Amino acid sequence: MSISITTEPPLQDDVRTLVAELNAYLMPLSPREFQFQMTVEEMSEAALTLFIARDGTGQAVGMGALKEHGDGLGEIKRMYTLPQVRGQRVGARILERIEELAHKRGIRRLVLETGEGAGFEPAWRVYERGGFQVCGAVLDYPDSGYSRFYEKKFA
Template sequence: MTVAIAIESPLQDDVRTMVAALNAHMIPLTPREFQFQLTVEQMAEPAVTLFVARGPDGRPVGMGALKDHGDGIGEVKRMFTLPEVRGQRVGSQLLQSIEALARDKGVTRLVLETGEAAGFEPAYRVYERGGFEVCGAVLDYPDSGYSRFYEKKLA
């Protein structure tokens, strides 16, 4: 699918709608205490850069964010594509955009946390095709058994 990917503010109604769709998708998959979702307000903080993928009609069809933790560590957050565009490489394009910005910012290790349950397999494929490898718990996430962690060394 041909999409336009750009850095955008999360404080837009159509992005808020997509975040709500992501949350609705995630809530049944993992116990709430093991979900680490950024709100749109947290996504608007200076350390976070949001990429939005828009289809030919201008409608958002995917998103993903880079959170800069400093000390060369960046985190992929809020990766999501609408169900109707899954399998069309939109997630891969978003991940490439996040990685390119991370490299520009001097990030040497890109990490992420995702769920460890049925329903997350498409996400695993995107990350593994993007060169990420499963690793131990990252940052301050608990090693609960409900999360799978990935990393990619950029240096």
């Protein structure tokens, strides 16, 4: 399958669809108060760069974003791939593109929050295969037991 990954603005119907599918996937996996979802409007902030993966027909099949926090710190947000492309390294390729941009922008540490429990195993595999390591709570996320935190440091 041919996949292209580019930076795109979030205010698009197909991005809204990806966000809605991600939210629907997450809803039954952990309590709502421990889900840190972003709307496409929130994803439009200047500090966030969104990557969209599209298949050969132009359909959006995955997404992931880099949010810059300053002082060499970046956060990975809204990683998601459609079920029909899972196992084809689309998530890994999005993660690689995020890392490339982080390097260019002088980010020395990438962090992320994901769920802790059944249903999150595919995300853990992508991050761990990408060289991320489990760490303690990051940024202003609560250490609730419903989240797993990862980091990757660059020299």
